[in-house]
Amino acid sequence: MLWVIVKKELKRVFSDRRLVFSAFILPAVGIYILYSLMGTMMGEMFEDRDQHQSIIHVYEAPASFIEYYDNHKDNLGMKMTFNQEDFEADLIGVKDGDIDLVVMFEEGFDQKIMDYQSLEQVPEVKTYYNPSEDYSYPARNKFVMQLLEGYELAMLGERFGNENYAKAFVVDATNDESEVMDESKAMGIGLSMILPMLIAILLFAGAMGIGLDTIAGEKERGTMATLLMTPVNRETIAMGKLIGLAIVAFVSAACSFIAIMASLPNVGGMLSGGRDISITSLSFTVFQYIQLLIIMLVLVGMYVGLICITSVRAKSIKEAGTYVSPIYMIVMFASFSTMFTTGEPALIQFAIPILGNVLAIKQLFMFQLGMDAFLLSTIVSIVITGILILMITRSFNNEKVMLNA
Amino acid sequence: MGQISVEGYDVVKDAKAVRSSIGFLTNELKMETHFTPDYTMKFFGQLHGLDLESIKSRTTELFDYFGITEFRNKKIGELSTGMTQKLAIAVSLVHNPEVIIFDEPINGLDIITAKAVTEYLQGLKEKGKLIIISTHIMTVAEKLCDRVAVIINGKKVADGDIASITSMTGTTNLEDAFFALYKDNVKEVL
Numbered sequence: 245m246l247w248v249i250v251k252k253e254l255k256r257v258f259s260d261r262r263l264v265f266s267a268f269i270l271p272a273v274g275i276y277i278l279y280s281l282m283g284t285m286m287g288e289m290f291e292d293r294d295q296h297q298s299i300i301h302v303y304e305a306p307a308s309f310i311e312y313y314d315n316h317k318d319n320l321g322m323k324m325t326f327n328q329e330d331f332e333a334d335l336i337g338v339k340d341g342d343i344d345l346v347v348m349f350e351e352g353f354d355q356k357i358m359d360y361q362s363l364e365q366v367p368e369v370k371t372y373y374n375p376s377e378d379y380s381y382p383a384r385n386k387f388v389m390q391l392l393e394g395y396e397l398a399m400l401g402e403r404f405g406n407e408n409y410a411k412a413f414v415v416d417a418t419n420d421e422s423e424v425m426d427e428s429k430a431m432g433i434g435l436s437m438i439l440p441m442l443i444a445i446l447l448f449a450g451a452m453g454i455g456l457d458t459i460a461g462e463k464e465r466g467t468m469a470t471l472l473m474t475p476v477n478r479e480t481i482a483m484g485k486l487i488g489l490a491i492v493a494f495v496s497a498a499c500s501f502i503a504i505m506a507s508l509p510n511v512g513g514m515l516s517g518g519r520d521i522s523i524t525s526l527s528f529t530v531f532q533y534i535q536l537l538i539i540m541l542v543l544v545g546m547y548v549g550l551i552c553i554t555s556v557r558a559k560s561i562k563e564a565g566t567y568v569s570p571i572y573m574i575v576m577f578a579s580f581s582t583m584f585t586t587g588e589p590a591l592i593q594f595a596i597p598i599l600g601n602v603l604a605i606k607q608l609f610m611f612q613l614g615m616d617a618f619l620l621s622t623i624v625s626i627v628i629t630g631i632l633i634l635m636i637t638r639s640f641n642n643e644k645v646m647l648n649a
Numbered sequence: 650m651g652q653i654s655v656e657g658y659d660v661v662k663d664a665k666a667v668r669s670s671i672g673f674l675t676n677e678l679k680m681e682t683h684f685t686p687d688y689t690m691k692f693f694g695q696l697h698g699l700d701l702e703s704i705k706s707r708t709t710e711l712f713d714y715f716g717i718t719e720f721r722n723k724k725i726g727e728l729s730t731g732m733t734q735k736l737a738i739a740v741s742l743v744h745n746p747e748v749i750i751f752d753e754p755i756n757g758l759d760i761i762t763a764k765a766v767t768e769y770l771q772g773l774k775e776k777g778k779l780i781i782i783s784t785h786i787m788t789v790a791e792k793l794c795d796r797v798a799v800i801i802n803g804k805k806v807a808d809g810d811i812a813s814i815t816s817m818t819g820t821t822n823l824e825d826a827f828f829a830l831y832k833d834n835v836k837e838v839l
Contacts, residue, residue: 245695245696245698248692248695248696249696252692255684255688256681256683256684259683259684260683465679466679467679467680467681469675469679470679470680470693470740471696473668473671473673474668474693474696474697475665475666475668475669475696475697475698476696477665
C-alpha cells in the first residue's frame with residue numbers, strides 16, 4: 245500500500261510536463277548557463293586585466309628609473325608618461341578611471357638613494373590609485389611588485405657598487421616543486437568552498453518546490469479528504485508522501501548537481517583557486533561516494549520532514565509558504581556559513597542539524613571527514629527526521645488538522 | 650457515551666474496516682486533475698485493497714454505465730463538471746461498498762446525467778445496499794428513499810417513511826411537507 249502512495253506521488257510529479265520542466269529541467273539548465281557564464285565572464289575579466297595596458301603618469305621620475313623602465317618596458321604592459329605638469333588634474337583622472345595610477349618620486353631621488361644614512365632618510369615613492377576601478381589596483385600591484393622591486397634591487401646595487409650585494413638570499417629560485425600538494429585535495433578544497441552550500445540549498449529548493457503542494461496543496465484542493473476516506477492507515481499515507489517527496493527532491497538535486505558538474509570545465513580555475521588543475525584530478529574513493537550519498541539522503545530526509553510538517557499544519561500552499569520561509573532562511577544561513585569557516589570544525593558542530601551535514605560534505609570534499617563526525621551528523625539527522633515523521637503521522641491522525649476544520 | 654457501528658464494525662475501534670465498507674461522496678470530493686479516470690480508479694481501487702483484475706472489471710462496469718469509457722484516458726482537468734461528478738461517484742463505488750453515503754449526488758449535473766445517477770442508486774438499493782443521501786431535491790428523496798429525516802437549521806424535525814411525514818404535516822408530497830415543517834420551525838422567516 246505504501247508503494248501505491250509513493251507511485252502516485254511520483255506520477256503526480258513526473259506526469260506533469262510543466263512540473264518536470266520547472267522542478268528539474270529549468271533549475272539544471274539555469275545552473276549550467278549561470279555557472280558557465282560566470283566562469284566565462286570571470287575568465288574574460290582576468291584576461292582583460294592581463295591584457296590591459298596600464299596608464300601611469302609619473303612625476304619627478306629620476307633618470308635611473310626612466311632608464312630602468314626603458315630597458316624593461318616590453319613585458320610590463322604599461323604605458324608610462326613622464327614629466328606631467330598638472331598633478332591635481334591627474335588625481336581627478338584616477339578618480340574618473342581615465343588614468344590607472346599616478347606615481348610621485350621624491351625630488352632628488354637618485355642622490356638621496358646614494359646619500360641616505362638612516363631609514364628616515366630613505367627616499368619615498370608615492371602612488372595614487374583608485375581601488376574602485378577595475379584596472380587601477382592591478383596597475384599599482386604590477387608597478388610595485390614587478391617594476392619597483394627590480395628597480396629597488398638595481399638601485400641597491402648602485403649604492404653598494406655591486407647588484408649582487410643587494411641580495412642576502414633568494415627564495416625558490418631553483419625549486420620548481422615549491423607547491424607540495426595533492427592535486428585531488430587541492431581541487432577538493434576549491435570544490436568545498438561552494439559545492440556543499442549549493443548541494444544543501446538545491447536539495448531544500450528541490451523539496452520545497454513540490455513539497456508544499458504534496459500535502460498543503462492536496463488539502464487546499466480537497467483531494468486529501470478523498471485520500472483519507474480510503475481504508476489505508478494514515479501513517480502509510482504520510483510515509484508514502486514523505487518517501488515520494490524525498491525521491492523527487494533527490495532527483496531534483498541530482499539534476500542540479502549534474503548541471504554543476506557539467507559546468508565545472510567552463511568555470512575553470514575559479515574552483516581550483518586559480519591553479520592549473522583539472523577537475524579530472526579529483527578522485528574520491530567508493531567509500532567517500534557512499535558517505536556523500538548517505539549525507540545527502542539524511543539531509544533530504546530532514547528537509548522533507550521539515551517541509552511536510554509545515555505543509556501538514558498549513559491550510560493552503562500560501563500559508564505553508566509562509567511557514568517554510570524561516571526554515572529556508574536557516575538552511576541558507578547554515579549553508580553559507582560553511583563557506584567562511586577555516587580549520588577543522590569542532591566535533592560538536594557536526595551535531596547541529598543542517599550545519600553539521602553541510603560541514604560533513606565540506607570536510608568530505610577536503611578529504612578530512614572523520615568517521616566520528618560523519619556518524620554524529622548522520623545519527624543526529626536520522627533522529628530528527630524520526631521525530632518529524634512522528635509529528636507528521638500524528639498530524640495525519642488529527643481530523644481537524646487534515647480536513648482544515 | 651454512545652457507540653456507532655457500521656456493518657458490525659465500531660467506527661472508533663475498527664475505523665479501517667468501516668472505511669472499507671463505506672462509499673462516500675461529498676461535494677468536497679476532488680480528484681487530481683492531471684490524472685486520467687483510468688488511473689484514478691486504479692489508484693483508489695488499490696487503496697481499497699482490490700487486485701488489478703477486479704479493479705479492471707469494476708472500472709469497465711462503472712465507466713460503461715456512466716458513459717465515462719470514451720474519456721477514460723483523458724486528464725480529469727479536461728472533463729466537464731458532469732463527467733467529473735460521475736467519475737467521483739464511480740471512484741467512491743470502486744470497492745463495491747455495502748454502505749453508500751452521498752452528499753448531494755446529483756448537484757450540478759445535467760438532467761440526463763442526474764437521471765442516470767438516480768437510477769444507478771435505485772439499482773443499488775434494489776440490490777440491498779444501504780444508501781444514505783442528503784439532498785435539497787425532494788423529488789429525488791421521494792424516488793429513492795424508504796426513510797427520510799428532515800433537518801432544518803441543523804435540527805432533525807421529522808423522521809420516518811414518506812407517507813408518515815406527509816400524513817403528519819397534512820400534505821400530499823415531500824416538498825409541501827418540508828415547507829410545512831419549515832413554517833412550523835422557522836416562523837419568523839416565512
